[in-house]
Amino acid sequence: MGSETTVRRPHPARTAEPSGPGEPGRTARKRRSESMRLGTLLIAPTVLVLAVVVAFPTLDAIRMSLFGQPGLDPDTGFVSDTEPFVGLDNYATILTDAGARFWNAFANTVFFTITSVALEAVIGVCMALIMHQALRGRALVRASILIPWAIPTAIVALLWRWIFNADGIANALLPGRVLWTTEGIQAMVAVIVADVWKTAPFVGLLVLAGLQLIPRETHEAAKVDGAGAWRRFWSITLPLVKPALLVALLFRILDALRVFDMPYVLIGPRKSSVETLSMLAHDEASNVRFGSGAAYAVLLFLFVVLVAFAFVKLLGADVVGDAEPRPTRRARRKARAPRRAEGSEP
Structure with a gap:
């Protein structure tokens, strides 16, 4: 008789399994928890x-905005050395009794922000395109473009105040004689010109960083397909540089809404044509009205937060790059279905 070889199958209970069906999920959750703890630290x-x-x-x-000025208490008739609690009276006074000055400063702030940021975006993109070209002396061109951004704002305001003086360079080059540093729309124009001259290189610098990340092969392929310079810029350059441009615009919008030093030094305080919300809050605090000054500052803070939130939501929450889209609940359910089917097989 031939020898028979019996192959013994291991008992299912004795099979050396590395882990159960739910072990990979628990391991991933543990690693994620450890990563979150490390990130928190x-x-x-x-x-x-x-x-x-x-x-x-x-x-x-916020606490200071709820208190009034020390002085004569109209209810008791006594003079108080402490700041009385007035609740929301400072906000009510700002929006009613002092509403004309507040809304004028609000309109100046919005107009300055929209105009200056729009001009800085256009000029900054043009600067970035120039700095990105492989020209002879490119380093010198980049350095010369970035010099205005490196100068302190107060120095820039004094420089442009000299330019916009009655006998300054601006009136020497332009026809007529304009009093740039007095009340009127020309004062706002002077502030916008000075601010754009200083901060447009900042936008150009961030856009230049985005341009350097675009592969050269992308433009070469578009040239082969017959795309012109404008078509390549509108369909390739601008969409790919959008994250960097949005970051630059967000920073500039937040900075322009809080503008103080440029109009204060260039034109002067208490000029209704250029007075901004920051200048208004400073003027109240300088006159020892700390409660109303804090109320102006809180309103400006809320306005800046609202604008930043709307900017991110309307133009895309991912302002630093195109993030991977988050899968929907139905897609996650479909992805889990094959794993459940595999786990249920004998």
């Missing part, structure tokens, strides 16, 4: 610094 110092330099002053400004 790494950003804790930054959060602490922000709490000290941002959160505390903001909360203190």
Whole structure:
């Protein structure tokens, strides 16, 4: 008789399985939890610094805006050395009794922001395209373009105040004689020109960083397909540089809404044609009306937060790049279905 070889199959209970069906999921969750804890520890110092330099002053400004001026109490007739609690009276006074000045400063701030940021976007993109070209002396061109951005704002305002003086260069080059630093629309034009001259290189610098990330092969392929310069710019360059441009515009919008030093130094305080919300808050605080000054600052803070939120939501929450789209609930259910089917097989 031939020998028979019996092949013994291992018992299912004794099979050496590395892990159960749910073990990969638990491992992934554990790694994600450890990664989140590590990330929390790494950003804790930054959060602490922000709490000290941002959160505390903001909360203190909100608290201060609820108090009035020390002095004669109309209810008791006594003079008080402490600031009385007035609640929301400062906000009500700003929006009613002092509403004309507030809404004038609000309109000046919005007009300045829209006009200056729009001009800076166009000029900044043109600067970036020039700096991106492989020209002889490109380093010198880049340095000369970025010089205005490196000069402090107060120095720039003094420089342009000399240019826009009654006997300055502006009136020497332009026909007529314009009093740029007095009340009127010409004062706002002077502030916008000076601000665009200083900050347009900032937009150009960020857009230049986006241009350098575009592969050269993309433009070469478009040239082969017969696309002209304008077509390549509109269909290739602008969409690919959009994340960097949006970041630059967001920074400039937030900065322009808080503008103070440029119109204050160039034109002067208490000029209704250029007075902004920041200048208004400073003027109230300078006259020892800290409660109303804090109320102006809080309103400006809320306006800036609202504009930033609307900008991010309307133009895309991912302002630093095209993030991978998040899968929908139905897509996640379909992705889990094959794994459940595999786990149920014997």
